[in-house]
Amino acid sequence: xxxxxxxxxxxxxxxxxxxxxxxxxxxxxxxxxxxxxxxxxxxxxxxxxxxxxxxxxxxxxxxxxxxxxxxxxxxxxxxxxxxxxxxxxxxxxxxxxxxxxxx
Amino acid sequence: xxxxxxxxxxxxxxxxxxxxxxxxxxxxxxxxxxxxxxxxxxxxxxxxxxxxxxxxxxxxxxxxxxxxxxxxxxxxxxxxxxxxxxxxxxxxxxxxxxxxxxxxxxxxxxxxxxxxxxxxxxxxxxxxxxxxxxxxxxxxxxxxxxxxxxxxxxxxxxxxxxxxxxxxxxxxxxxxxxxxxxxxxxxxxxxxxxxxxxxxxxxxxxxxxxxxxxxxxxxxxxxxxxxxxxxxxxxxxxxxxxxxxxxxxxxxxxxxxxxxxxxxxxxxxxxxxxxxxxxxxxxxxxxxxxxxxxxxxxxxxxxxxxxxxxxxxxxxxxxxxxxxxxxxxxxxxxxxxxxxxxxxxxxxxxxxxxxxxxxxxxxxxxxxxxxxxxxxxxxxxxxxxxxxxxxxxxxxxxxxxxxxxxxxxxxx
Ligand SMILES: Cc1cc2nc3c(=O)[nH]c(=O)nc-3n(C[C@H](O)[C@H](O)[C@H](O)COP(=O)(O)OP(=O)(O)OC[C@H]3O[C@@H](n4cnc5c(N)ncnc54)[C@H](O)[C@@H]3O)c2cc1C
Numbered sequence: 001x002x003x004x005x006x007x008x009x010x011x012x013x014x015x016x017x018x019x020x021x022x023x024x025x026x027x028x029x030x031x032x033x034x035x036x037x038x039x040x041x042x043x044x045x046x047x048x049x050x051x052x053x054x055x056x057x058x059x060x061x062x063x064x065x066x067x068x069x070x071x072x073x074x075x076x077x078x079x080x081x082x083x084x085x086x087x088x089x090x091x092x093x094x095x096x097x098x099x100x101x102x103x
Numbered sequence: 104x105x106x107x108x109x110x111x112x113x114x115x116x117x118x119x120x121x122x123x124x125x126x127x128x129x130x131x132x133x134x135x136x137x138x139x140x141x142x143x144x145x146x147x148x149x150x151x152x153x154x155x156x157x158x159x160x161x162x163x164x165x166x167x168x169x170x171x172x173x174x175x176x177x178x179x180x181x182x183x184x185x186x187x188x189x190x191x192x193x194x195x196x197x198x199x200x201x202x203x204x205x206x207x208x209x210x211x212x213x214x215x216x217x218x219x220x221x222x223x224x225x226x227x228x229x230x231x232x233x234x235x236x237x238x239x240x241x242x243x244x245x246x247x248x249x250x251x252x253x254x255x256x257x258x259x260x261x262x263x264x265x266x267x268x269x270x271x272x273x274x275x276x277x278x279x280x281x282x283x284x285x286x287x288x289x290x291x292x293x294x295x296x297x298x299x300x301x302x303x304x305x306x307x308x309x310x311x312x313x314x315x316x317x318x319x320x321x322x323x324x325x326x327x328x329x330x331x332x333x334x335x336x337x338x339x340x341x342x343x344x345x346x347x348x349x350x351x352x353x354x355x356x357x358x359x360x361x362x363x364x365x366x367x368x369x370x371x372x373x374x375x376x377x378x379x380x381x382x383x384x385x386x387x388x389x390x391x392x393x394x395x396x397x398x399x400x401x402x403x404x405x406x407x408x409x410x411x412x413x414x415x416x417x418x419x420x421x422x423x424x425x426x427x428x429x430x431x432x433x434x435x436x437x438x439x440x441x442x443x444x445x446x447x448x449x450x451x452x453x454x455x456x457x458x459x460x461x462x463x464x465x466x467x468x469x470x471x472x473x474x475x476x477x478x479x480x481x482x483x484x485x486x487x488x489x490x491x492x493x494x495x496x497x498x499x500x501x502x503x504x505x506x507x508x509x510x511x512x513x514x515x
Contacts, residue, residue, distance in 0.1 A: 061396070061398065063259075064325060064339075065369060075327070075339050076327070078339075
């Protein structure tokens with residue numbers, strides 16, 4: 001586990017840079033992580049991030065497909081918002097754990 | 104008279120019918136099981152059909168042969184469950200009441216979910232081997248195949264038997280080597296996952312194995328559609344892969360009956376308590392096998408291990424006791440790797456597949472995450488075990504709960 005400061009707040013990250021505690025997250029922090037990933041966050045991005053966080057809070061598993069059915073973006077737009085691994089990147093920015101696909 | 108109703112007479116439903124009939128008094132409990140088909144397929148055998156190792160008749164038996172006396176078997180499609188009324192509607196309108204319901208309707212392939220999949224080339228140059236028809240059609244195709252680009256692709260997660268596509272490419276490597284045309288066949292393995300498999304240590308072992316066999320892994324490729332004209336796979340982020348022959352795992356979905364019952368997630372898998380196997384919808388509904396959304400492999404071995412837990416919990420439920428038995432996600436899969444060898448993985452919700460020996464610590468005879476001849480025999484024997492022990496709900500000399508004994512914690 002590592003500590004890192006984003007937008008003046010110290011957060012705990014795992015070895016891969018994902019949040020240990022989703023409650024340490026806020027929008028300013030998200031914007032800074034996104035910058036490190038080369039992404040400028042728009043309202044659409046935030047809607048997706050909130051959707052992902054809500055799913056995780058309900059204990060549901062995250063899939064690209066479910067984001068595509070969210071009514072916010074289709075899968076193609078999801079790829080455009082978070083180029084090169086949309087679920088990996090969006091979950092990192094959303095302050096939640098990296099989705100593990102079960103075997 | 105009370106009724107235990109089981110939906111689906113596949114691996115898990117048949118096994119539970121056998122287990123529960125032994126436990127529940129016939130004076131008090133009727134057990135009824137419903138399925139739309141009369142044939143029971145040994146699905147793990149589908150893998151071997153394209154290579155002529157098994158034929159169709161090696162993987163089929165009558166479902167009724169495995170349903171014990173004292174269990175009513177109804178052949179009918181299931182329309183839906185109305186959980187508020189404890190009723191199940193069959194196609195045609197027949198209604199069955201239940202006191203306890205077990206849903207074991209499994210998962211099936213849904214090629215229509217991927218644009219261009221069930222199109223001109225379907226069963227001509229595009230095949231699945233997850234159905235008997237696909238496996239048989241591919242066997243025929245391979246007999247006259249003289250070489251080219253063979254692509255094995257996975258469309259979506261989760262899918263049943265996550266190691267089967269890896270086994271498929273290994274067997275293809277062996278098959279074309281034995282035919283003397285391996286140098287004319289390029290084999291690639293296309294997956295939406297970041298590597299050959301989900302968990303890191305097994306991925307490392309399996310990636311090395313595929314590399315040795317000269318099979319290229321193309322990770323993080325999420326298929327949007329298939330172009331039949333130009334014979335290309337297209338991904339959502341604009342990548343393309345050419346193929347001459349494509350074998351594919353179509354999107355796996357739970358039964359439509361789950362959707363009609365309003366019980367499923369976006370792939371019609373049923374939200375289920377991963378420890379007790381009780382559905383989240385109602386206390387008297389339990390879910391076992393591929394139909395549930397529990398985060399472990401969709402595999403016959405999982406159905407077997409979780410069956411022991413479900414047995415305990417249903418008896419507890421009926422007798423009004425708390426559901427104390429907890430499933431740990433235990434899965435145990437033989438991985439056929441070609442040339443008479445195999446590997447083995449054993450894992451659960453918490454512990455990823457690790458190297459070691461199984462089932463006896465230090466002795467084996469099976470080697471975990473090792474490519475050995477004896478593991479291959481494990482797979483061969485599995486068919487016998489499946490028909491004679493697993494389906495009949497008998498005990499196996501392996502504990503339901505995964506054990507760390509014999510496993511080595513390693514770093515990658
Ligand atoms: C190619 C391949 C290789 C595999 N290899 C292995 C392996 O090596 N080891 C292993 O452990 N597992 C393996 N598996 C997985 C294993 O076969 C499944 O996980 C297992 O059969 C699941 O059992 P189930 O009872 O949940 O579903 P199934 O056995 O599929 O049974 C579901 C039943 O429900 C019925 N049904 C569904 N909907 C309805 C409806 N609406 N009305 C009426 N009936 C309905 C179906 O007709 C079916 O009979 C493999 C699978 C495949 C395809």
